[in-house]
Amino acid sequence: MAQVLVVTSGKGGVGKTTSTAALGAALAQMGEKVVVVDFDVGLRNLDLVLGAERRVVFDLINVVQGVAKLSQALIRDKRLENLWLLPASQTRDKDALTDEGVGSVIAELRTKFDWILCDSPAGIERGAMLAMRYADEAVIVTNPEVSSVRDSDRIIGMLDSKTVKAERGERVEKHVLITRYDSGRAARGEMLSIEDILEILSTPLLGIIPESQEVLRASNVGSPVTLNNTNSAPASAYVDAVRRLMGETVTMIVPVERKGLMNRLLGRRAA
Amino acid sequence: MMNLLRLMSGRTATAPVARERLQILLAHDRGLRGQPELLGLLRAEILAVVSRHVVLDPEKVVVRMERGKQVSTLEVDIEVPNGFERSIAAAV
Numbered sequence: 001m002a003q004v005l006v007v008t009s010g011k012g013g014v015g016k017t018t019s020t021a022a023l024g025a026a027l028a029q030m031g032e033k034v035v036v037v038d039f040d041v042g043l044r045n046l047d048l049v050l051g052a053e054r055r056v057v058f059d060l061i062n063v064v065q066g067v068a069k070l071s072q073a074l075i076r077d078k079r080l081e082n083l084w085l086l087p088a089s090q091t092r093d094k095d096a097l098t099d100e101g102v103g104s105v106i107a108e109l110r111t112k113f114d115w116i117l118c119d120s121p122a123g124i125e126r127g128a129m130l131a132m133r134y135a136d137e138a139v140i141v142t143n144p145e146v147s148s149v150r151d152s153d154r155i156i157g158m159l160d161s162k163t164v165k166a167e168r169g170e171r172v173e174k175h176v177l178i179t180r181y182d183s184g185r186a187a188r189g190e191m192l193s194i195e196d197i198l199e200i201l202s203t204p205l206l207g208i209i210p211e212s213q214e215v216l217r218a219s220n221v222g223s224p225v226t227l228n229n230t231n232s233a234p235a236s237a238y239v240d241a242v243r244r245l246m247g248e249t250v251t252m253i254v255p256v257e258r259k260g261l262m263n264r265l266l267g268r269r270a271a
Numbered sequence: 272m273m274n275l276l277r278l279m280s281g282r283t284a285t286a287p288v289a290r291e292r293l294q295i296l297l298a299h300d301r302g303l304r305g306q307p308e309l310l311g312l313l314r315a316e317i318l319a320v321v322s323r324h325v326v327l328d329p330e331k332v333v334v335r336m337e338r339g340k341q342v343s344t345l346e347v348d349i350e351v352p353n354g355f356e357r358s359i360a361a362a363v
Contacts, residue, residue: 146289153297157304189284196290200297 002110005117005245006135008159010151012122014143015179018215018225020119021049022234023139025224026242028083032114035074035084039131040121041097044088050077051222052085061089064101070108079227084113097130106134124158132163137173137245139206143180144192152176152201175206177241182211183254207241208254209234302336310334317347325351 007020017040024036037060038046047053052075058068063086070086077083086109089096109116120131132138138159142152159172166172178197185191198205210233218228226235233255240250314334321327331350337343 146293149293150296150300153300154304157301186286189286192286192289192293196286200290200293 002113003115004106004110004134004136005115005139006120006132006137007117007139007141008120008128008132008155009122009141009148010124010128010155011143011148014141014148015209015215016122016141017045017049017119018219019139019141019177019179019209019238020046020117021224022226022238023242023245024115024117025077025080025083026226026239027115027117027245028077028080029226029239030242030246031082032246033082033112034115034117035086035109035113036117036119037086037109038088038119039097039127040119041088041093041127042090043121044090046119047075047085047087048222049219050085050224052077052087053222056087059087059089060105061091061093061096063105064097070105079223095126097127099130099133102130103134124154128155129158129162132159132172134164135159135172136165137175139175139177140201140203141177141179142197142201144178144182144186144194144197146192149192149197149200156201156203174203175245176201176203177206177209179209180211181208181254183256205252206244207237208252209237209241210254210256310336313345313347317349321349327351 005023007016007023009016017038020036024034028034036046036050038044039060040046041061044059047056055075058073060073062068063070063073073086075085075087077085086105106116118131118135121127132155140152140155140159142148156174159174160166163172176198178194181194182191186193194205194208212232212234214229214232214234215225218225221228225232226238229235236255240253240255243250314332317334318327318329318332321332327349333346333348335346335348337346
């Protein structure tokens with residue numbers, strides 16, 4: 001049965017789009033049929049992170065409005081045959097997405113894919129609400145930083161009240177994905193620890209993505225982190241997260257980048 | 272180990288401060304969440320019930336929620352005009 005998963009955060013710039021691309025690619029690499037849907041109308045970027053920016057013809061809004069068929073708007077990844085993208089529109093019409101329209105697109109995607117990953121825009125407005133509206137589960141991307149944790153808490157509250165599942169009295173399964181984590185700084189007491197964040201949000205942990213230059217390198221060339229350098233620390237952290245999403249039990253470790261002795265000493269600490 | 276690292280870095284740990292600030296802030300945020308609707312509803316219903324028996328100035332009905340760690344209190348403050356019995360008599 002198809003799973004609809006929203007990647008959300010409240011706060012901007014924490015790594016929603018990077019994570020959607022990386023999780024989507026990792027799922028596809030494991031043989032799942034995946035579509036990643038960009039809900040950031042007006043500020044689409046998932047196409048860019050996936051390296052498909054020049055192949056966009058039709059988008060989510062065209063499909064919602066009946067201008068294009070779903071099959072015309074879906075873009076198949078050139079590297080992974082199981083990975084597809086449904087891009088957002090660059091129009092700035094805020095009301096172009098309707099609840100019913102999104103509902104029918106998601107329903108159609110459910111018949112064609114194993115996983116539907118919805119990349120939410122930042123904020124708590126209409127776009128973010130619609131991205132989470134039909135979700136079965138949610139990945140809440142959080143940085144170890146006070147404003148990000150606060151916004152995550154707010155989003156968790158919305159997932160528990162504003163989704164179709166919540167309205168039916170069911171629960172959206174929630175997972176926290178901590179990104180840009182620096183275990184050295186956490187060990188020195190300069191950064192909120194994993195324990196602090198989980199205790200505050202009381203939501204289970206899906207994975208810990210270490211701060212890494214690989215993330216920027218991958219987006220520079222338009223390739224998901226998990227595809228660009230499969231041996232890198234963030235790539236293996238995303239792959240672990242995906243295995244947990246698929247129900248496997250994977251020991252929680254913070255993959256460490258192989259660098260200087262000092263970094264390695266400090267890096268091991270909080271793992 | 273942590274203390275040693277901290278000494279080496281020559282800085283004080285700021286994470287505990289972040290953690291404490293967040294805990295206080297979120298307790299407050301979560302208290303406010305959904306509360307305007309609940310308090311508004313309570314206020315309207317209390318006003319409706321009391322108004323059946325006493326003539327009230329709706330402005331003088333205050334409903335307040337105080338969130339505590341163990342228990343929360345609901346405070347209802349209704350100002351009744353002097354001689355309200357007469358207004359009932361008049362109403363009846």
